[in-house]
Amino acid sequence: MMLAGDHVLRIVAKLLTEHTREDDLPARVGGDEFVVLCAPGTQLQDATILASRLLHAIKHPVSYGKKRCIFGASFGIAIGDPSITAPSELLSNADAALYQAKADGRGKIVNFSNDMRKAAKQERALADRFMQALGDGEFVPYFQTQHDARTWKLSGVEVLARWEHPIDGVLSPIKFLGIAKQLGLEAELDTVIFEAAERAVAVLKTAGIILPSVAFNVSASRIIDPLFLQHLKLIPHEKRKGYVFEILESISYEDASQHLVMAIDTLKDMGFKVDVDDFGSGHASINSVLSIEPDSLKIDRRIISPLGKSERAGQMVSSIIELARSMNARVIAEGVDSEEKAIILREKGCDELQGYFFSQPMSAAALAQNMTTYNNRGAATAAQQ
Secondary structure, three states: OOOHHHHHHHHHHHHHHHHOOOOOEEEEEEOOEEEEEOOOOOOHHHHHHHHHHHHHHHOOOEEEOOEEEOOOOOEEEOOOOOOOOOHHHHHHHHHHHHHHHHHOOOOOEEEOOHHHHHHHHHHHHHHHHHHHHHHHOOEEEEEEEEEEOOOOOEEEEEEEEEEEEOOOEEEOHHHOHHHHHHOOOHHHHHHHHHHHHHHHHHHHHHOOOOOOOEEEEOOHHHHOOHHHHHHHHOOOHHHHOOEEEEEEHHHHHHOOOHHHHHHHHHHHHOOOEEEEEEEOOOOOOHHHHHHHOOOEEEEOHHHHOOOOOOHHHHHHHHHHHHHHHHOOOEEEEOOOOOHHHHHHHHHHOOOEEEOOOOOOOEOHHHHHHHHHHHHHHHHHHHHHO
């Protein structure tokens, strides 16, 4: 019996054949991706009309057995002069436009632009340097403070990866996490940041600066790596209660396998805390989150952003807090960029706050220099309430 996925692929291939011209060349290039090489003389407007027609046709439900299948598509369009543009470059440009279309929310049609060309060129340069950067120590931990929602005193820090590029300066994860995933180096990046952060925290402790807790982002591939768990076993038991591992809500949705659940259970049995990051982004079911039994739910910054102006955002925050209480879990809000939001979240019962209102991500040296400020701000602010 034909699988549903294969059935859909055949439907799409049929639609491509029906809606393209005799001189156009539709082809499947792998997985669920198709390419249409349009006939010479095709203008951008013609290609856009074709893409719109195909998108409309693909959106129609199709029958599979006794069920109706609903699916969609995204389109990237690139135009070039055959005498100047190499076929490989044209395909690469169309792929870059497709990537942007997916990033814009899927079901979109995006035309390749010069800005995309620059971004694609920069991304290729970063990818070429990635391995060398890992070995040269260019990936470093930055720290963002977390604060008690009631007193605003320091409650911990989150470790964030930064790339100190020798030419481009300090790069945020949005510039390189996708590259790490494409290269299959997510676990290696996690390792480098984790070990560098451990060293930085040890130096801070030597200087008399004790951090209440240190939270690390960790990928699914890193969690299930036996070497990761072996390394964690070397950490003294008395230190483990101050370590928190944040896993994306999407991990619990995409990789909710027994291996992952068992690895998370092992982390908790060893004395480490596990939080679910970006909660409310819509990836996971409640059941998958319940299977993890997290210590905290970290509310997605996209929910916090409209807080104070959107009644719906306030209701969502209240619902997440209520859910967390039913799970005996704490609630952390990230993306808190104003005093107004901090007060609203405190009144709603949030436990911890994190965001630009309190601090921006900073190097270990900057954190050490400003620790007195972050420790005293909460007490001073609480006295003013």
